[in-house]
Amino acid sequence: MSTVTPPLPYRVAETRAETADTRSLELVPAGRELPPFSPGQFAMLYAFGIGEVPISVSALHGPHGGLVHTVRAVGAVSAALYDLRPGETVGLRGPFGTGWDLDAAAGQDVLVIAGGIGLAPLRPVVHAVLDRPDIYGRLGILVGTRTPGDLIYRGDIERWRDRAEVGVTVDRPGPGWHGSVGVVTTLLDAFALRPDRTHALVCGPEVMMRHTARTLMGRGLAAHRVQVSLERNMRCATGHCGHCQLGPLLLCRDGPVVGYDRVERLLAVREL
Amino acid sequence: MSEPSSPLDFLPLVQRARLRAVGFDVSFPAGARLFDEGGEADRFWLLRRGEVALDICVPGGQPEAVMETLGAGQLLGWSWICPPYRWHLGARAVTAVQAMEFPATDVLALCAADPELGYALMRRFTGVVAERLQATRIRLLDLYAPHAGGPP
Ligand SMILES: Cc1cc2nc3c(=O)[nH]c(=O)nc-3n(C[C@H](O)[C@H](O)[C@H](O)COP(=O)(O)OP(=O)(O)OC[C@H]3O[C@@H](n4cnc5c(N)ncnc54)[C@H](O)[C@@H]3O)c2cc1C
Ligand code: FES
Numbered sequence: 001m002s003t004v005t006p007p008l009p010y011r012v013a014e015t016r017a018e019t020a021d022t023r024s025l026e027l028v029p030a031g032r033e034l035p036p037f038s039p040g041q042f043a044m045l046y047a048f049g050i051g052e053v054p055i056s057v058s059a060l061h062g063p064h065g066g067l068v069h070t071v072r073a074v075g076a077v078s079a080a081l082y083d084l085r086p087g088e089t090v091g092l093r094g095p096f097g098t099g100w101d102l103d104a105a106a107g108q109d110v111l112v113i114a115g116g117i118g119l120a121p122l123r124p125v126v127h128a129v130l131d132r133p134d135i136y137g138r139l140g141i142l143v144g145t146r147t148p149g150d151l152i153y154r155g156d157i158e159r160w161r162d163r164a165e166v167g168v169t170v171d172r173p174g175p176g177w178h179g180s181v182g183v184v185t186t187l188l189d190a191f192a193l194r195p196d197r198t199h200a201l202v203c204g205p206e207v208m209m210r211h212t213a214r215t216l217m218g219r220g221l222a223a224h225r226v227q228v229s230l231e232r233n234m235r236c237a238t239g240h241c242g243h244c245q246l247g248p249l250l251l252c253r254d255g256p257v258v259g260y261d262r263v264e265r266l267l268a269v270r271e272l
Numbered sequence: 273m274s275e276p277s278s279p280l281d282f283l284p285l286v287q288r289a290r291l292r293a294v295g296f297d298v299s300f301p302a303g304a305r306l307f308d309e310g311g312e313a314d315r316f317w318l319l320r321r322g323e324v325a326l327d328i329c330v331p332g333g334q335p336e337a338v339m340e341t342l343g344a345g346q347l348l349g350w351s352w353i354c355p356p357y358r359w360h361l362g363a364r365a366v367t368a369v370q371a372m373e374f375p376a377t378d379v380l381a382l383c384a385a386d387p388e389l390g391y392a393l394m395r396r397f398t399g400v401v402a403e404r405l406q407a408t409r410i411r412l413l414d415l416y417a418p419h420a421g422g423p424p
Contacts, residue, residue, distance in 0.1 A: 046341060115416060116415075116416035144416070146415075171414070178366055179341075180341045181338050182340040183411060186340070189343065191346040205415040227284075
């Protein structure tokens with residue numbers, strides 16, 4: 001879907017520190033409201049006077065009923081968004097992108113695999129699956145991060161452990177870390193994967209997604225049962241500028257979520 | 273998590289039984305050292321429950337640095353397969369561990385007597401080594417770092 005909308009003013013209702021460089025912002029409409037988002041879709045967030053960047057929706061309804069976005073400060077625009085305080089205003093366009101195909105996962109086990117900030121666009125999937133246990137089978141949530149301090153949504157993750165099979169692993173343990181160490185795919189060994197009735201939704205750095213998808217296929221999961229979210233640089237988000245092109249796909253319109261069967265070959269090409 | 277499949281499931285039942293016959297159940301309390309870097313690598317384990325940390329000595333009286341953890345459903349130890357038959361890393365039980373232990377001499381004798389079993393087992397262990405090598409390479413990229421993209 002490429003809904004063309006002008007940026008609408010949204011007010012920051014609440015902010016929440018996730019890690020040293022990452023913050024969640026709950027945004028409520030200051031006037032007109034955007035159409036509803038679905039899990040995996042993203043908005044263009046405009047920090048006034050600085051610029052606009054794509055940010056996934058990390059919860060469809062925050063405590064104040066608003067949209068939640070989780071922003072990691074990596075450059076000028078994301079740092080300005082990270083610095084926003086309650087009461088301040090931001091411009092919002094959207095919803096953009098395909099979103100996770102949760103219909104395909106109906107009646108099946110759902111395996112969510114996230115790397116770093118990649119957990120943000122997957123959090124609404126976890127909410128959706130936990131809200132409808134009658135529709136989905138087992139839920140597995142596997143998360144990999146650089147260090148224990150980089151883990152976002154710690155409180156949520158602890159709560160999810162009661163109702164899902166949750167694994168967290170880090171690349172670099174610090175003192176006091178007693179959990180798993182290693183790449184996220186090592187957590188798969190503890191998950192009794194049923195390849196013919198599982199859908200895997202993967203988001204993280206592209207190399208991590210490729211490695212994860214290949215590992216899943218090595219365990220018998222068909223490529224069309226693996227969805228990945230490809231977050232290449234974007235500008236217009238409406239399918240016009242060509243900035244987000246990956247082969248025949250415009251990722252702002254045909255993505256960011258795509259079946260691995262559609263992109264497996266494209267992701268192995270060095271430059272497209 | 274629910275019961276994972278065993279990494280020995282790939283073997284036909286008869287060969288799996290033959291292999292299991294030389295293995296025995298062991299358990300380690302949390303904190304126990306299973307082996308030290310440089311020690312003689314004369315066995316391997318199939319982990320059933322609990323977590324084991326693979327670590328490496330760092331100079332200066334620092335605690336060992338954890339490189340990787342292994343858990344239920346994973347094979348621990350491959351240094352018994354090839355010279356110098358010394359552990360490359362150390363291993364410590366992070367939580368209470370239940371495992372099946374396999375002495376290398378018995379397993380190698382089985383492999384010599386049944387080359388088909390030997391071939392299948394060596395393929396399985398090559399897979400483990402390849403997986404760990406690939407995982408190590410990916411971690412070298414430091415993918416989750418704020419400005420990740422690869423080594424400088
Ligand atoms: C569909 C989509 C969803 C996204 N969702 C989120 C989200 O939920 N939370 C979040 O924090 N970020 C998300 N991002 C990434 C976010 O858009 C970028 O971090 C942001 O554009 C960086 O802009 P900047 O001006 O702050 O930094 P810049 O100064 O432009 O860049 C700083 C660093 O970030 C890198 N970078 C820039 N843009 C991207 C990008 N699109 N992807 C990866 N690296 C980039 C640059 O190469 C540079 O190393 C998403 C991106 C896309 C395409
Ligand atoms: S960002 Fe996709 S075409 Fe412009």
